[in-house]
Amino acid sequence: MSNWHIEGFDLDRFVRATLDEDLGVGAPGGGRDVTAQSVIPAEARFSGVMDSRDPIVVAGLPVAAAFFHMLDPDMTIEILVGEGEEVSGGTDLMRLSGNARAMLTAERSALNTVQHLSGIATTTRQYVAAMGDAGAVLLDTRKTIPGLRRLEKYATRMGGARNHRMGLWDAAMIKDNHILVAGNVGEAVRRARDAGVKDIICEVDRIDQIEPALEAGASHLLLDNMAPQTLREAVALVAGRVPCEASGGVNLQTIGAIAATGVDFVSVGRLTQSAPAADIGLDFTPL
Template sequence: MTEPLPDLLIEPVVRAALAEDLGRAGDVTALACVEADARLSVAFAARKAGVVSGLACARLALQTLDPEARFETLVGDGARIAAGAVLARAEGNARAVLSAERTGLNLLGRMSGVATLTRAYVDAVEGTGARIVDTRKTTPGLRHLEKYAVRCGGGVNHRFGLDDAILIKDNHIAACGGVAEAVRRAKAFAGHLMKVEVEVDGLDQLEDALRHGPDVVMLDNFSLADLRTAVGLAKGRAVLEASGGVTLETVRAIAETGVDVISVGALTHSVMSLDIGLDAI
């Protein structure tokens, strides 16, 4: 199981989502139809098979509105579940349960969708030694949650932001006048704990980059033949990352070329939420 995120990181997202939903007047349907002291017991149930992530979001959504609510998780984040599986049970003030329902389900479903898709990619490359990594193509405001969900699915996190690793892209290279100069400047700037990665779009750029000692080289939209050639050229001198247009249909063949990591933007930018519902019990 994946080490859970601390509530401190999740609460601001949950509170912002609740505020967006409750608006100026609160849940007028619950206020109109449900007695103030009514109680409600519910179960979070998966409508489809998948991998779970985000149960703490559902818990915090409810307990923000009813601090005395009970929330019992029956599976852990990262667990594979079948359709119909009950993930958690909760009991609390009925108005609070109903008002928190959509926020909790939105975040739980989104994160479980990311974890489920990630697991499909990880399973597809099993045995090759290649690792599946995410990108910064995340939903604004949800990056730390979506990257946590990637870990729940067995994937590995790429850099979290612009501040934790140097990644020289094509426009940086253009601004510097070439790969060699861009890498030279980056290595001079980087501290001893900061990695330097450079993106290349051809074998000629790869050879130029390798001469200047980057930690990682991103092979952007390389053909399978060129990926295999790149692995032979690098000879372990740098971590090789394949990137660009990776799909579930192509990822196995990419992994079999011998690259070290495969970055997949679709894990977060094109994911479908896992269908999870809330049922009164």
């Protein structure tokens, strides 16, 4: 786990900023854990066990370890399960031993992160399972909490999804408002193509928009809020010329039928937008 990293994500900066927020760095009287400092002797030591109370898909344990190591570099930490591993309720995830104040101060930040990321990974795995064996790939979206996108998209990967656009910079996404300003689908796509954009995703919500989008140079079609029968018609019309992605109205009850229409991808915003946190606890024992 010492080599764990996410491209474009500064782990030390994230951990420091999160701890500073909890400690009130910069606030009047802030910069300290008043409870731990007043109640726990500076030399006290704890051992601890982080465990899952429910079945989950694990994500974020290396980040949790970084919180503890930030406050006690000599803390002994043993991560017991792998990222993306599906575990049953009652499974021990991490064992740690070190300075008691450091453990108590880092506890909530560490748990918040693992609970949130494991919740996303668990929800994502449920959607992957609900898609069945149709062969479509599950995609996440940009519906993420500001500042947490890299972590949240990492968690969807642990659950079995593929990352869609990371942001506004890595592909054009032409949607209804862009089309409204440009005048029509074809003109919007042409403008992106003429600007030298390589990857052009174009949202269409009607069958008659497909050919103009393809003729203008769209490299990927997002079939928005189409019923399964309409999706089948769209896939047949595209006939493999570009990848097709279904989006809108997707939940655990509908995704199986949507994936079975022949689309290449199904994107789901709720993977990151509204996944419930996993129930994970951390119990300490004085040494």
